[in-house]
Amino acid sequence: MAVYTDVSDEDIARFVAEYDIGNVISFKGIAEGVENTNFLLQTDQASFILTLYEKRVNPDDLPFYLGLMDHLSAKGLNCPTPIHGRDGVALRRLCGRPAAITSFLNGMSPRRIMPHHCTGLGAALAQLHTAGQDFEMYLGNALSVKGWRPLFESCRADANGVQPGLEKLIEDELVFLEANWPHQLPAGVIHADLFPDNVFFFPGKDDVSGLIDFYFACNDLLAYDIAICMNAWCFEPDNSFNVTKARNLLSSYGKVRALSDDELAALPILARGASLRFLLTRLYDWINTPKDALVTPKNPREYINKLRFHQRIDSAGAYGLGEE
Amino acid sequence: MAVYTDVSDEDIARFVAEYDIGNVISFKGIAEGVENTNFLLQTDQASFILTLYEKRVNPDDLPFYLGLMDHLSAKGLNCPTPIHGRDGVALRRLCGRPAAITSFLNGMSPRRIMPHHCTGLGAALAQLHTAGQDFEMYLGNALSVKGWRPLFESCRADANGVQPGLEKLIEDELVFLEANWPHQLPAGVIHADLFPDNVFFFPGKDDVSGLIDFYFACNDLLAYDIAICMNAWCFEPDNSFNVTKARNLLSSYGKVRALSDDELAALPILARGASLRFLLTRLYDWINTPKDALVTPKNPREYINKLRFHQRIDSAGAYGLGEE
Numbered sequence: 001m002a003v004y005t006d007v008s009d010e011d012i013a014r015f016v017a018e019y020d021i022g023n024v025i026s027f028k029g030i031a032e033g034v035e036n037t038n039f040l041l042q043t044d045q046a047s048f049i050l051t052l053y054e055k056r057v058n059p060d061d062l063p064f065y066l067g068l069m070d071h072l073s074a075k076g077l078n079c080p081t082p083i084h085g086r087d088g089v090a091l092r093r094l095c096g097r098p099a100a101i102t103s104f105l106n107g108m109s110p111r112r113i114m115p116h117h118c119t120g121l122g123a124a125l126a127q128l129h130t131a132g133q134d135f136e137m138y139l140g141n142a143l144s145v146k147g148w149r150p151l152f153e154s155c156r157a158d159a160n161g162v163q164p165g166l167e168k169l170i171e172d173e174l175v176f177l178e179a180n181w182p183h184q185l186p187a188g189v190i191h192a193d194l195f196p197d198n199v200f201f202f203p204g205k206d207d208v209s210g211l212i213d214f215y216f217a218c219n220d221l222l223a224y225d226i227a228i229c230m231n232a233w234c235f236e237p238d239n240s241f242n243v244t245k246a247r248n249l250l251s252s253y254g255k256v257r258a259l260s261d262d263e264l265a266a267l268p269i270l271a272r273g274a275s276l277r278f279l280l281t282r283l284y285d286w287i288n289t290p291k292d293a294l295v296t297p298k299n300p301r302e303y304i305n306k307l308r309f310h311q312r313i314d315s316a317g318a319y320g321l322g323e324e
Numbered sequence: 325m326a327v328y329t330d331v332s333d334e335d336i337a338r339f340v341a342e343y344d345i346g347n348v349i350s351f352k353g354i355a356e357g358v359e360n361t362n363f364l365l366q367t368d369q370a371s372f373i374l375t376l377y378e379k380r381v382n383p384d385d386l387p388f389y390l391g392l393m394d395h396l397s398a399k400g401l402n403c404p405t406p407i408h409g410r411d412g413v414a415l416r417r418l419c420g421r422p423a424a425i426t427s428f429l430n431g432m433s434p435r436r437i438m439p440h441h442c443t444g445l446g447a448a449l450a451q452l453h454t455a456g457q458d459f460e461m462y463l464g465n466a467l468s469v470k471g472w473r474p475l476f477e478s479c480r481a482d483a484n485g486v487q488p489g490l491e492k493l494i495e496d497e498l499v500f501l502e503a504n505w506p507h508q509l510p511a512g513v514i515h516a517d518l519f520p521d522n523v524f525f526f527p528g529k530d531d532v533s534g535l536i537d538f539y540f541a542c543n544d545l546l547a548y549d550i551a552i553c554m555n556a557w558c559f560e561p562d563n564s565f566n567v568t569k570a571r572n573l574l575s576s577y578g579k580v581r582a583l584s585d586d587e588l589a590a591l592p593i594l595a596r597g598a599s600l601r602f603l604l605t606r607l608y609d610w611i612n613t614p615k616d617a618l619v620t621p622k623n624p625r626e627y628i629n630k631l632r633f634h635q636r637i638d639s640a641g642a643y644g645l646g647e648e
Contacts (some may be wrong), residue, residue: 008435013527024527025430028364029355040352040364042371042430106349106366111332203337203348 004037005052005095012041012050015094018085019101021045032197035215037097040104047104049080052097057215059098064139065214066090066100068132068189073103075131078200078210080105107200107209116206118233118245121199122252124208125191125229129222130257132189141192141218143277145181149174151280158287162300166283170276173307177273182221182266190225192216195232223263226253227270230319231278231306239305247320254321264316271310271319279303328361329376329419336365336374339418342409343425345369356521359539361421364428371428373404376421381539383422388463389538390414390424392456392513397427399455402534404429431524431533440530442557442569445523446576448532449515449553453546454581456513465516465542467601469505473498475604482611486624490607494600497631501597506545506590514549516540519556547587550577551594554643555602555630563629571644578645588640595634595643603627 007015009027016024022045030049032038037052053062066082070090073081080102082090091100110117141147152170159167191198193216200210226249234245253259282300289297313319331339333351340348346369354373356362361376377386390406394414397405404426406414415424434441465471476494483491515522517540524534550573558569577583606624613621637643 006435009432009525009527010436012432024432026428027432030364031353031355040354047366104350108333108336108348108351111330112334201333203333 004054005097007037007039007050007052007095011095012039015050015092015099016041016043016101018087018092019083020086021048021083021101032212041101048083048101049104050094050099050101052094052099053215054097057098061139062091062098062100064137065217067137068135068217069102069214071135072128072131077127077131078105078208079128079214080210080212105200105210105212107202109197109199110201111196113196113233113245115242115244115248117196117199117201118248119252120201120206120208121194121229121233122249122254123256124199124211125194125225125249126253126256128191128211129188129225135189139218141190141220143192143216143281144218144220144224145177145273148177148276148280151284155280155284155287159283162283162286163304166304169304169307170279173272173276173311177269177276180269181273182262182269185221185223185263185266186260187219187221189217190220190222190228192218192220192225192228194225194229221270222257223259223266224270224274226250226259227267227274228277230267230271231274231303235306235309239302239309241309243318243320250316250319250321264321267316267319268310268313271313272307275303275307275310279307328378329421331361331363331374331376331419335419336363339374339416339423340365340367340425342411342416343407344410345372345407345425356536365425372407372425373428374418374423374425376418376423377539378421381422385463386415386422386424388461389541391461392459392541393426393538395459396452396455401451401455402429402532403538404534404536429524429534429536431526433521433523434525435520437520437557437569439566439568439572441520441523441525442572443576444525444530444532445518445553445557446573446578447580448523448535449518449549449573450577450580452515452535453512453549459513463542465514465544467516467540467605468542468544468548469501469597472600472604473502475608479604479608479611483607486607486610487628490628493628493631494603497596497600497635501593501600504593505597506586506593509545509547509587509590510584511543511545513541514544514546516542516544516549516552518549518553545594546581547583547590548594548598550574550583551591551598552601554591554595555598555627558643559626559630559633563626563633565633567642567644574640574643574645588645591640591643592634592637595637596631599627599631599634603631 012027022043026042028040030038030040035056036054039050041048041050072079083101084090198213202209234242279300282298285297286300336351346367350366352364354362354364359380360378363374365372365374396403407425408414480491522537526533558566603624606622609621610624
């Protein structure tokens with residue numbers, strides 16, 4: 001959520017001249033997107049988003065992300081559409097970084113999550129999963145179960161300094177998840193980072209007006225994406241779980257793409273995995289973010305609480321749906 | 325340059341309903357403005373800027389700033405125009421803070437300053453000074469010569485830790501400036517913070533398309549504003565002084581508002597004062613900014629170099645103009 005790269009007015013004018021989108025009239029860094037630098041670019045024709053991909057994004061993965069947005073847009077999903085230059089190329093370079101212009105989406109991220117937002121979210125997530133089924137590229141999830149142990153090893157020495165007992169909590173959870181992860185569930189393209197920041201609504205409306213920030217998208221278990229959303233949308237600021245929100249999310253999802261019994265049964269373990277994944281990356285960032293960084297790291301403790309909550313659940317009934 | 329206050333989608337919809345500006349369709353935090361939270365607000369009618377005034381702005385001074393922008397806009401200066409609600413009120417409250425919506429200005433801040441930018445800047449600054457002459461409100465400059473010593477006392481104990489000898493450099497300079505400050509020069513409304521971030525141009529054009537961020541504006545010596553600009557625009561990144569840029573700034577200013585001999589003669593001391601003012605505030609911020617702050621403090625050393633440069637100047641001729 002920061003401007004990591006300063007793009008000069010001359011650079012942007014030169015860059016935009018490669019496209020058929022008119023002349024630049026305004027260009028502002030915006031507080032959107034976690035890992036990249038985003039600008040709101042206004043030309044005499046329309047508004048666009050210019051993204052510069054910073055070091056945490058692997059440039060080799062960018063064709064997947066942009067290809068996915070092209071694919072999903074063509075399927076009618078409201079997501080940023082990559083704008084192609086006059087030469088047909090969408091992925092270019094600017095200020096020494098990979099860069100792309102995408103369409104601008106109207107709507108706003110909800111700050112205070114209401115149950116009706118989770119209804120819209122569930123439908124949009126299922127539409128994304130359905131629309132992604134025939135996308136032909138493949139990108140594995142570096143932050144799924146196999147990636148967690150190396151991440152943990154890189155910061156385990158500092159874990160107890162963040163909270164006493166945290167090293168053992170993570171170690172035990174890792175052993176459990178590595179032994180029990182449900183690899184056989186339906187898979188496909190997932191968003192993998194569908195936090196409220198990345199979902200737009202119009203005020204007072206239930207339907208999602210747009211999904212953004214596909215830069216963690218990958219191939220993984222579809223229900224794992226639901227578990228990530230449940231963590232991001234269904235806990236209150238005091239860490240209590242709101243079962244109404246979870247029920248709305250799950251039932252609305254299920255109306256677009258039916259969840260199998262296996263998927264429902266796996267939700268608690270997927271939610272534990274989703275908790276551990278964000279606990280680990282937040283722990284890593286918490287330990288490794290220097291004082292003068294542009295971005296304030298998020299506290300990992302929130303995800304310790306979520307993990308502990310899901311450890312106590314033994315069936316999806318606790319999430320407001322399921323076999324009970 | 326940060327979003328200090330999170331405004332919910334519901335809050336903004338309710339707030340905008342107090343105005344005749346249409347319905348919100350998008351709302352994004354932008355990296356603009358040093359002390360306040362700024363959002364780019366798009367309605368189905370136009371684009372606007374919503375500013376939330378954070379703690380460093382004294383709420384008592386806001387009627388001056390907004391009144392000044394109203395006044396300057398009415399005089400034809402391209403600056404943000406406060407938008408008044410249906411009840412006629414421009415200064416309102418949102419999320420517990422004073423807040424105002426202003427018009428959106430096209431154009432972009434120049435990142436790489438070219439001599440032609442200083443030509444446009446000089447004319448715009450003189451237009452601002454001229455247009456402000458009949459503005460009826462008054463606000464003293466809390467960061468002029470009388471304010472520097474208290475600021476210094478609050479951080480002198482840490483000065484040598486930032487650079488050996490800095491405490492003595494500042495103390496000696498303060499004694500000199502307090503004894504020799506040219507209080508009798510022409511005064512009026514000054515911008516007092518006209519850094520490149522606050523000046524918009526269209527790419528390749530000389531003329532300024534807009535001036536923003538009037539939240540340090542005050543009544544002070546007009547030529548002191550020029551000295552602030554000279555420091556902000558006429559030094560290269562390696563701290564060398566670019567006399568072509570200074571000449572462009574001064575001569576272009578002089579074509580709109582003639583500088584008196586006294587003002588020209590005082591430029592070196594005003595430039596020393598302008599250097600000390602930003603050295604002191606940056607020193608204060610450098611020492612007092614906590615690790616988890618949203619904003620990275622600027623290094624005060626740049627202004628040590630500028631101060632030392634101006635200490636060696638004895639007439640405005642060195643700035644490319646004057647009696648030599």
